[in-house]
Amino acid sequence: xxxxxxxxxxxxxxxxxxxxxxxxxxxxxxxxxxxxxxxxxxxxxxxxxxxxxxxxxxxxxxxxxxxxxxxxxxxxxxxxxxxxxxxxxxxxxxxxxxxxxxxxxxxxxxxxxxxxxxxxxxxxxxxxxxxxxxxxxxxxxxxxxxxxxxxxxxxxxxxxxxxxxxxxxxxxxxxxxxxxxxxxxxxxxxxxxxxxxxxxxxxxxxxxxxxxxxxxxxxxxxxxxxxxxxxxxxxxxxxxxxxxxxxxxxxxxxxxxxxxxxxxxxxxxxxxxxxxxxxxxxxxxxxxxxxxxxxxxxxxxxxxxxxxxxxxxxxxxxxxxxxxxxxxxxxxxxxxxxxxxxxxxxxxxxxxxxxxxxxxxxxxxxxxxxxxxxxxxxxxxxxxxxxxxxxxxxxxxxxxxxxxxx
Numbered sequence: 086x087x088x089x090x091x092x093x094x095x096x097x098x099x100x101x102x103x104x105x106x107x108x109x110x111x112x113x114x115x116x117x118x119x120x121x122x123x124x125x126x127x128x129x130x131x132x133x134x135x136x137x138x139x140x141x142x143x144x145x146x147x148x149x150x151x152x153x154x155x156x157x158x159x160x161x162x163x164x165x166x167x168x169x170x171x172x173x174x175x176x177x178x179x180x181x182x183x184x185x186x187x188x189x190x191x192x193x194x195x196x197x198x199x200x201x202x203x204x205x206x207x208x209x210x211x212x213x214x215x216x217x218x219x220x221x222x223x224x225x226x227x228x229x230x231x232x233x234x235x236x237x238x239x240x241x242x243x244x245x246x247x248x249x250x251x252x253x254x255x256x257x258x259x260x261x262x263x264x265x266x267x268x269x270x271x272x273x274x275x276x277x278x279x280x281x282x283x284x285x286x287x288x289x290x291x292x293x294x295x296x297x298x299x300x301x302x303x304x305x306x307x308x309x310x311x312x313x314x315x316x317x318x319x320x321x322x323x324x325x326x327x328x329x330x331x332x333x334x335x336x337x338x339x340x341x342x343x344x345x346x347x348x349x350x351x352x353x354x355x356x357x358x359x360x361x362x363x364x365x366x367x368x369x370x371x372x373x374x375x376x377x378x379x380x381x382x383x384x385x386x387x388x389x390x391x392x393x394x395x396x397x398x399x400x401x402x403x404x405x406x407x408x409x410x411x412x413x414x415x416x417x418x419x420x421x422x423x424x425x426x427x428x429x430x431x432x433x434x435x436x437x438x439x440x441x442x443x444x445x446x447x448x449x450x451x452x453x454x455x456x457x458x459x460x461x462x463x464x465x466x467x468x469x470x471x472x473x474x475x476x477x478x479x480x481x482x483x484x485x486x487x488x489x490x491x
Contacts, residue, residue, distance in 0.1 A: 155205075163261045167262050317443045320443040
């Protein structure tokens with residue numbers, strides 16, 4: 086990953102992503118804890134609403150996004166997000182911030198990810214000029230996101246006693262501004278039109294374009310189905326499960342929640358550094374991805390069985406460590422299998438299907454938790470990951486020849 090950082094264009098992209106990711110985690114942890122205190126097990130409905138907005142824009146947003154320059158898309162979305170998170174801050178100077186405003190803001194921010202994230206994935210292969218650098222960059226960006234999962238909750242834990250919760254949004258706005266300036270500086274490193282302007286796309290084509298691409302590759306449909314299922318279980322356990330379990334075990338101590346989420350982040354960052362700096366060129370990427378499913382599932386099931394906050398934190402470190410294994414293998418696979426011009430459609434399809442899986446799980450979460458327990462739900466999420474990984478390992482291997490350089 087040091088190789089990637091030595092290249093100025095990748096260094097600029099990394100700086101922006103680092104600040105933006107940390108801001109996102111501060112925002113996410115703060116909003117989740119706020120929702121848990123107000124809504125309890127119904128917090129799943131807030132997560133479901135965010136997911137529904139992301140899924141909708143992921144499916145239909147391609148009608149516009151396929152014709153946009155990815156770098157310009159990233160820059161504009163960052164500016165819009167900066168303005169959005171400042172709205173409740175300004176309102177707080179005059180009246181208490183309505184819960185409905187925070188919910189609407191959360192929904193819109195989630196929807197904007199349907200444009201920003203695929204544009205980022207389409208930009209990386211254009212900045213990384215060879216397969217080795219591409220892998221290094223994927224590892225670097227994965228490390229950045231996972232490092233943010235450590236730093237963001239730690240910042241919340243440290244500042245929660247002295248900084249009003251509303252000003253976590255102010256911090257987030259500043260990170261979006263830094264990210265926007267960083268993305269803007271990439272313009273000189275990219276072609277003027279990326280991808281070339283296309284004919285106008287109808288909504289049907291925007292929705293079905295990604296499906297048509299993966300249908301041409303044997304075994305790829307299960308890759309995306311398994312991503313949808315595991316994403317649903319991941320969001321249910323990370324966004325809802327951790328908060329409710331720690332709230333239950335610690336008696337509502339926000340510092341303990343920050344500690345546990347930071348522990349997961351420590352494991353995530355360590356795993357990203359370890360797996361991101363190991364060559365994956367000679368490995369079967371599907372074996373790594375599905376093996377990562379099984380190991381992550383074991384970890385999250387252990388969280389569900391953990392009797393104390395200390396044991397939850399320990400199991401969280403292991404779970405976080407195993408997360409990058411499946412993610413990095415998946416990203417490498419997509420960038421090798423599909424040309425740059427198709428990557429936005431492929432990653433948008435991923436976001437749409439993962440959002441669908443998350444929507445189902447988060448909508449069902451209040452009922453599941455009330456019918457069983459938060460511990461049983463966490464263990465069930467782990468079992469789903471293990472099953473998806475086991476089925477994937479039994480399928481016929483998928484060729485991983487490169488086509489992304491075309």
